[in-house]
Amino acid sequence: MSIKKLAGQTLWYGVPRIFSRFLSFGISLLGFQLFDPNGSYAFTQIYAVVPFLNILFTYGLETSYFRFAQDHDRQKLYNTLNVSIIITTILFTALLFLFEKPLTSFIGMQRHPEFVTWMIWIVFFDTLYTIPMARLRQEERPRKYAFINMFSVLLNVALVLFFFYVAKPAREADPYTFLGQLYRPEIGIGYFIISNVIASAACLLLLYKEFTSFRFEFDMKLWKEVMKYSYPLIIVGFGGMINEMLSRLVYQKVSTATVTQREFELGVFGANYKLAVLITIFIQIFRMAAEPFFFNQSRQEGAQRMYARVMKFFVIACCFMFLFIALFLEAWKVLIAGKHPEYAEGLHIVPVLSMASIFLGIYYNLSVWYKLTNKNMTGAYITIAGAVITILLNIWWIPQFKYTGAAWATFCCYFFMMAISYVLGQKYYPIPYPKKKLITYLVIVTLMYILHEMIARNLDPHSSYYKITYYGAGLLFFALFTLLIMKVERKELARLPFVGKFFARPATR
Known part of the structure; x- marks a missing residue:
């Protein structure tokens, strides 16, 4: 299966999946509204x-x-x-x-x-x-x-x-x-x-x-x-569930708040976790097409180079989704806090959870090495280590920082799982991932979010120009990252189906 076919099947899995997940997302938001x-x-x-x-x-x-x-x-x-x-x-x-x-x-x-x-x-x-x-x-x-x-x-x-x-x-x-x-x-x-x-x-x-x-x-x-x-x-x-499950279970055991306050905090945590759903949706639909693709491709010549290309496009797509979520939090706030403003108090954890979801998605891509080499037990050890990190960090941070601590515990856990899987994968099944380039993209979108947040915090939220500046800056950063990708990845984009013709350089005489 070529990347063109993978892209086509990802669309078949993706478009209905995105639509259905958005409906599910909307239904869950309805629950938070009611x-x-x-x-x-x-x-x-x-x-x-x-x-x-x-x-x-x-x-x-x-x-x-x-x-x-x-x-x-x-x-x-x-x-x-x-x-x-x-x-x-x-x-x-x-x-x-x-x-x-x-x-x-x-x-x-x-x-x-x-x-x-x-x-x-x-x-x-x-x-x-x-x-x-x-x-x-x-x-x-x-x-x-x-x-x-x-x-x-x-x-x-x-x-x-x-x-x-x-x-x-x-x-x-x-x-x-x-x-x-x-x-x-x-x-x-x-x-x-x-x-x-x-x-x-x-x-x-x-x-x-x-x-x-x-x-x-x-x-x-x-x-x-x-x-x-x-x-x-x-x-x-x-690996993708330990924080969903353990953070909530540990939260109930180690939180020093009253039962009512604890339930309130978990409700806020759950509502804001939902806003990282765009990246989670993309990871799920990508895995639907990619998992059989990875196995079918494993016996083809140049399989490792193909896996590296898939990873690059995956990370780029996740970066765009991160910016779409993190640069426009004010718009997303309306979805969960329109009727109950108290949900908005946890909005600051959304970018943290979104980047954590990217780490988890990268980990899923990296996991091809132990699935193809029949070293699944190593993957199990990585997950167990991630669970231990989650538990320890939640026990440490929840009493001090409430659900903010739980969000950062998720971030640290998935970062560890991603990093250790990469190191071990390069040892047992080397794949030429463009590591420096992918790290640069992740750092750039993170810095864009931080700069945008600094701009927003220096504005008066009640002023008439607040929304214009807030959304204008968000659109500017989004456009700048788009131009960066178009310039740096021009050759790769030219090889893609459907859109490649827009990036191909005209033939010289």
Whole structure:
């Protein structure tokens, strides 16, 4: 697969994914609009745990499918992994229900134990279609993959809007009507979770062809081989989730604030974490196309040079996204603090979390070395070290700096994971990354944000020229970085599909 094909498939995965994630993002922001930080605390907490459980339930089989599809019978592999994941999903779900009360207490959801029940069902349904969806990606069928994702999110959005803008007003008008009975005020933000359960279950219906092609056949030898490769990926998978999960759990244990204040702070932290979502979305859609690409490309001549080019374009794209977020925070503030201004007090952590997300994305790109060299356990050790850093820094900083300390702990953790993965990767699977150039780009966008922030802080926010200066300076810095990339990367841009013709130098006579 060429970079042109990778770019095309990234668009197929990306455009619907971006649209669907923006809808999901909008729905979560609606939750922050409808409920104050104390009310949104449960929502933030539940969706910090769901990704953690998804990784545990799928135990690296998605990546393993791409890896083993290169040199094994694909139907046998598909059958074996499906049997494995169906059996373990039923087992893990039963265990969660058996220990539901301790789990509820552990994540601090005693006031809403029913939310934990619904969360378990979300994980159950999401896990069952993991391998069928991986098959769509491996077979390069991004259209169906995109359609299923879009359908799920649109259904989720429609249900949320129904509960809060149809059923709720109906209850307020007459609680004894059919529609009025569908809304219960005590559930509140829990309807966001209920809508997710229904949408996740509905996705299974759209994959009926993939499920009907599955046969209940199990190859024990193949399964053992897959598991030997896969089990370290359980820990590796936590790389993107350890801060989402651990920061909140540790926060509850080490914060010296009252319960009410602690819930308020976690609500503010969760709302502002959402503003780093643009970079997170890009990382996710990039991985959708890039993971099978990396495995397919590994046997081609010049694979390492190709990986280096992919990394460069990835970092450049992330830099633009960082500037888009960090230079226009005033605009983003309206999204989360329009109705509840108290959310805006945590806005300063957004650039920190955005840069941390870039580090995590770079780490995902770097991880190709241990996946191709079958050194997944090394990736697991990196993740464990990152988790230790997260815990220690949160214990140290949260009592002093609240959620600001949690944000910087995230930053330091992902920076460490990125740096150590690069050093080890160059030892075991050298790739000629343009290190100096990429570091320069990251430093430049960081300095642009700091300079822009200094300009904003020296302005009177109530003056008539504040917004003109604020947004004008932001646009200027964005344009300057664009010109820099166009000049420095002109040759590379000229080789890209579609846009390359705009950067090609005219032939000289």
